[in-house]
Amino acid sequence: MSDAAANEAEFPEPQHRFASLTLVPKADEKLATKDFKSDQEVRWCPGCGDYAILAAFQSFLPELEIPRENLVIVSGIGCSSRLPYYVNSYGMHSIHGRAPAIASGLAASRPDLSVWVITGDGDALSIGGNHLIHALRRNVNIKILLFNNRIYGLTKGQYSPTSEQGKVTKSTPFGSLDTPFNPVSLALGAEASFVARTIDSDRKHLTSVLRAAADHKGTAFVEIYQNCPIFNDDAFLPLTEPGEREQHLIRLEHGEPIRFGADGSKGLRFGRYGGLEAVPVAEADPACLLVHDAHAADPSYAFALSRLDSSDFAHTPLGVFRKAERPSYDELMSAQIDAARQRQGDGDLAELLAGTDTWQVG
Amino acid sequence: MTKQVQQRDRVIIRFAGDSGDGMQLAGDRFTQETASFGNDLSTLPNFPAEIRAPAGTLPGVSSFQLHFADHDILTPGDAPDVLVAMNPAALKANLEDVPRGGDIIANTDEFSKRNLAKVGYAANPLEDGSLEAYQVHAIPITSVTVKALERFDITRKDAERAKNMFALGLLSWLYNRPIEGTMRFLDSKFGAKPEILAANKAAFQAGWNYGETTEAFSVQYEVKPATLAPGTYRNITGNSALALGLVAASRRSGLPLFLGSYPITPASDILHELSRLKRFGVRTMQAEDEISGVGAALGASFGGGLGVTSTSGPGMCLKAETIGLAVSVELPLIVCDIQRAGPSTGMPTKTEQADLLMALFGRNGESPVVVLAPATPADCFETAIEAVRIAVKYRTPVIILSDGYLANGSEPWLIPSVDGLARLRDEFKFASGSATADAAATGGFQPFQRDPQTLARPWAIPGTPGLEHRIGGIEKADGAGTISYDPDNHDRMVRLRQAKIDGIAADVAPLEVDDPDGKARVLVLGWGSTFGSIGAAVRRVRLAGSSVAQAHLRHLSPFPANLADVLHAYDKVLVPEINLGQLALLLRGRYLVDVVSYNRVRGLPFRAAELADVIQDVIVNV
Numbered sequence: 001m002s003d004a005a006a007n008e009a010e011f012p013e014p015q016h017r018f019a020s021l022t023l024v025p026k027a028d029e030k031l032a033t034k035d036f037k038s039d040q041e042v043r044w045c046p047g048c049g050d051y052a053i054l055a056a057f058q059s060f061l062p063e064l065e066i067p068r069e070n071l072v073i074v075s076g077i078g079c080s081s082r083l084p085y086y087v088n089s090y091g092m093h094s095i096h097g098r099a100p101a102i103a104s105g106l107a108a109s110r111p112d113l114s115v116w117v118i119t120g121d122g123d124a125l126s127i128g129g130n131h132l133i134h135a136l137r138r139n140v141n142i143k144i145l146l147f148n149n150r151i152y153g154l155t156k157g158q159y160s161p162t163s164e165q166g167k168v169t170k171s172t173p174f175g176s177l178d179t180p181f182n183p184v185s186l187a188l189g190a191e192a193s194f195v196a197r198t199i200d201s202d203r204k205h206l207t208s209v210l211r212a213a214a215d216h217k218g219t220a221f222v223e224i225y226q227n228c229p230i231f232n233d234d235a236f237l238p239l240t241e242p243g244e245r246e247q248h249l250i251r252l253e254h255g256e257p258i259r260f261g262a263d264g265s266k267g268l269r270f271g272r273y274g275g276l277e278a279v280p281v282a283e284a285d286p287a288c289l290l291v292h293d294a295h296a297a298d299p300s301y302a303f304a305l306s307r308l309d310s311s312d313f314a315h316t317p318l319g320v321f322r323k324a325e326r327p328s329y330d331e332l333m334s335a336q337i338d339a340a341r342q343r344q345g346d347g348d349l350a351e352l353l354a355g356t357d358t359w360q361v362g
Numbered sequence: 363m364t365k366q367v368q369q370r371d372r373v374i375i376r377f378a379g380d381s382g383d384g385m386q387l388a389g390d391r392f393t394q395e396t397a398s399f400g401n402d403l404s405t406l407p408n409f410p411a412e413i414r415a416p417a418g419t420l421p422g423v424s425s426f427q428l429h430f431a432d433h434d435i436l437t438p439g440d441a442p443d444v445l446v447a448m449n450p451a452a453l454k455a456n457l458e459d460v461p462r463g464g465d466i467i468a469n470t471d472e473f474s475k476r477n478l479a480k481v482g483y484a485a486n487p488l489e490d491g492s493l494e495a496y497q498v499h500a501i502p503i504t505s506v507t508v509k510a511l512e513r514f515d516i517t518r519k520d521a522e523r524a525k526n527m528f529a530l531g532l533l534s535w536l537y538n539r540p541i542e543g544t545m546r547f548l549d550s551k552f553g554a555k556p557e558i559l560a561a562n563k564a565a566f567q568a569g570w571n572y573g574e575t576t577e578a579f580s581v582q583y584e585v586k587p588a589t590l591a592p593g594t595y596r597n598i599t600g601n602s603a604l605a606l607g608l609v610a611a612s613r614r615s616g617l618p619l620f621l622g623s624y625p626i627t628p629a630s631d632i633l634h635e636l637s638r639l640k641r642f643g644v645r646t647m648q649a650e651d652e653i654s655g656v657g658a659a660l661g662a663s664f665g666g667g668l669g670v671t672s673t674s675g676p677g678m679c680l681k682a683e684t685i686g687l688a689v690s691v692e693l694p695l696i697v698c699d700i701q702r703a704g705p706s707t708g709m710p711t712k713t714e715q716a717d718l719l720m721a722l723f724g725r726n727g728e729s730p731v732v733v734l735a736p737a738t739p740a741d742c743f744e745t746a747i748e749a750v751r752i753a754v755k756y757r758t759p760v761i762i763l764s765d766g767y768l769a770n771g772s773e774p775w776l777i778p779s780v781d782g783l784a785r786l787r788d789e790f791k792f793a794s795g796s797a798t799a800d801a802a803a804t805g806g807f808q809p810f811q812r813d814p815q816t817l818a819r820p821w822a823i824p825g826t827p828g829l830e831h832r833i834g835g836i837e838k839a840d841g842a843g844t845i846s847y848d849p850d851n852h853d854r855m856v857r858l859r860q861a862k863i864d865g866i867a868a869d870v871a872p873l874e875v876d877d878p879d880g881k882a883r884v885l886v887l888g889w890g891s892t893f894g895s896i897g898a899a900v901r902r903v904r905l906a907g908s909s910v911a912q913a914h915l916r917h918l919s920p921f922p923a924n925l926a927d928v929l930h931a932y933d934k935v936l937v938p939e940i941n942l943g944q945l946a947l948l949l950r951g952r953y954l955v956d957v958v959s960y961n962r963v964r965g966l967p968f969r970a971a972e973l974a975d976v977i978q979d980v981i982v983n984v
Contacts, residue, residue, distance in 0.1 A: 347609075
């Protein structure tokens with residue numbers, strides 16, 4: 001019996017399609033994409049990948065089947081972080097790098113909300129790196145969408161923590177010196193329970209990943225490759241060009257054999273030192289060829305997958321790398337409160353103020 | 363043997379020893395005994411930031427001072443009548459504070475050549491006559507304790523460790539303290555280890571008996587209970603009072619309390635205290651850093667909770683940007699800054715009042731916030747409730763400036779009745795669906811349409827249908843709250859945010875002046891934890907026959923509406939501060955009053971005697 005079937009047997013009529021929404025009320029009425037559009041004029045540069053992501057996000061939101069007022073989008077600073085203004089829900093455009101912290105406080109105290117964080121590579125991985133890794137390990141029920149364009153857009157074109165080494169920008173006229181982060185590797189190293197990657201140009205895939213993120217209770221981390229046509233155009237060209245992209249993209253489907261290449265002739269197997277290597281399926285021992293398992297408790301395999309992604313995009317996996325079940329922080333926090341109340345009763349303020357050591361005067 | 367009993371109206375004792383000698387515990391227990399006896403009291407724990415500084419050294423000395431009296435007192439006292447010195451370092455570090463004729467109880471076992479040399483004593487001061495002016499009680503506390511515990515099956519180390527109980531027992535005898543509380547305390551602390559429990563009780567008893575039976579002490583003292591206002595009392599530290607005030611405010615407002623905090627001395631006890639109170643629905647998150655702590659608190663406030671963060675100076679620096687965001691999005695937020703000596707790491711366990719200007723101005727842009735300061739440990743409770751009242755009513759961050767002295771110091775607290783606490787739920791209302799109808803009429807919900815009275819914007823929390831809106835740190839159009847770069851709109855919003863804070867002055871208690879004979883020409887004006895020192899100094903000056911007025915500010919931003927009148931009613935205003943004159947700068951700038959500033963920044967509270975001299979000087983020269 002599959003997991004899904006087992007769940008169905010236990011909960012014949014699940015209230016929600018998505019696991020992250022169990023404590024969120026269900027919408028009375030069916031909502032449409034237009035219900036999630038705000039009256040604000042969208043002001044990204046023409047051709048920006050953010051438009052495609054916003055459109056996919058807005059058309060996905062009705063699938064949550066929750067009231068608009070129970071959706072909250074929190075962002076940091078940067079081009080992507082303007083997104084909350086364009087979605088007709090509750091939202092906060094906060095300060096640089098701090099969205100995961102603000103969203104954590106909100107989600108931990110309001111389990112009846114669906115809380116999404118919109119961030120970018122500079123926002124999440126540079127100035128806000130600390131909050132990101134701790135949000136991931138803490139596993140608060142928030143969904144983090146990281147728009148990775150490998151450049152600082154809003155400040156007009158400095159290199160970012162995901163820019164390839166040697167990147168020539170205004171602030172690095174002789175080339176950048178530092179090694180970039182691989183956001184998926186970083187998230188996995190930070191004990192993330194859900195890690196996925198998708199790309200702005202593939203709406204269908206993007207939407208499927210949003211669905212998977214919504215279906216995860218705890219922190220979901222989604223890296224979205226996003227093209228910046230002004231300061232880093234065609235950064236992901238090898239992954240978008242018809243004809244070429246098939247050579248590079250590895251689409252991950254849980255439970256399916258990993259196949260890629262133009263005719264699906266390649267597969268993956270573990271190499272000598274724990275890394276993965278691409279091999280022609282026809283020449284490989286079938287027992288060694290990997291079947292994707294996003295639910296593996298040990299993140300080592302997912303990490304190995306994330307290391308396939310080099311700066312020349314030789315092999316770039318897209319999809320859900322990891323989806324591990326772990327109680328969410330807000331859930332555990334509520335449980336501690338419930339347990340304390342069961343054990344000690346609801347707090348009595350007069351008793352608390354009096355303490356244990358008192359004396360009388362008069 | 364019956365000993366002579368002498369009456370004292372007040373006594374100051376100081377326990378001093380190595381960081382590992384258990385002096386804070388001994389002091390704390392003596393305080394509880396004294397509190398339950400009914401004396402008024404005030405305490406000053408003073409300890410190094412290092413957990414275990416090298417044994418026997420001056421930096422490793424930890425002390426606990428307690429002032430108790432048969433009347434209402436205001437400070438932990440200047441000079442100890444009795445110093446317990448558990449080693450040469452403790453003697454050396456504290457001797458200059460002991461007045462001639464004072465009692466010194468020294469643990470001779472620790473006065474070895476090596477320990478004496480460690481702190482630079484060429485000869486043993488207990489033997490070389492240098493302490494002739496004092497009443498020295500040289501007692502081999504360690505070996506007497508170990509001998510008294512021979513019959514117990516415990517290690518020598520555990521036996522030695524009980525020497526603080528011996529010292530406590532001796533002092534408890536000397537001042538005739540009730541001991542039941544300490545026995546109960548030991549029961550609960552060592553209940554799981556019966557041998558250790560029995561040994562500690564025996565050590566305490568040995569100390570008591572030592573005083574009663576040996577010739578070392580010829581007199582026992584009695585300090586009668588103080589005549590405090592009738593009611594039920596407990597002893598409380600500032601950090602505990604602050605935590606309880608926040609919980610009380612949460613209950614009285616109906617807002618669930620959320621604390622986001624990062625451990626930092628001397629604020630951590632607020633996190634510890636609140637973490638235990640889950641049965642009150644309190645959520646605490648130990649954040650990855652100071653920024654996350656305040657961010658999470660602001661997130662909780664956005665969600666309709668009571669968002670609180672607690673920290674000390676260095677953490678305030680890191681929280682500044684988020685406090686600015688709270689100013690911009692106009693949400694309630696409570697920021698507890700337990701000030702310590704700075705700049706930078708400074709002296710983490712020592713007190714200071716030097717964060718005032720940072721609290722008022724330490725953010726980019728015109729960023730007005732409300733700033734309050736408690737005056738005493740127990741006053742932290744009321745200050746917390748007042749902070750929450752203002753924060754939720756005006757949707758503004760409120761900074762509470764406590765400090766290390768208030769945080770760890772303690773005093774008796776008349777436990778308030780819950781029904782008598784402010785009903786905070788009457789102070790605010792979440793925006794609700796009824797606003798939707800108005801919104802439809804005016805073309806959408808206006809998240810920055812202000813209440814004409816308070817100038818507060820609606821607190822529209824997620825989950826409220828029809829009020830979906832976006833807020834952020836970018837300048838907002840007056841009313842609509844949408845992004846606006848319009849120059850005149852920005853000017854208007856800057857002024858509105860300031861006007862909202864300024865307007866709170868009309869909603870806070872006027873500054874009260876204590877000027878009993880109405881003849882004073884000099885006003886002493888303080889704020890925060892100097893209340894006790896200033897009050898004690900003012901009493902001395904009045905006892906000496908001079909007239910002086912005293913006033914103490916709880917509200918530092920905005921100032922009470924009558925402050926200008928108060929300042930102008932006196933020929934001279936003296937402002938003592940444990941900084942280089944921060945309140946004085948504000949008063950000069952705002953009110954054009956040439957105040958006299960008195961400043962000492964030693965990491966310790968002012969001494970009453972020192973302030974009394976300063977006040978006399980100002981009176982003479984006026």
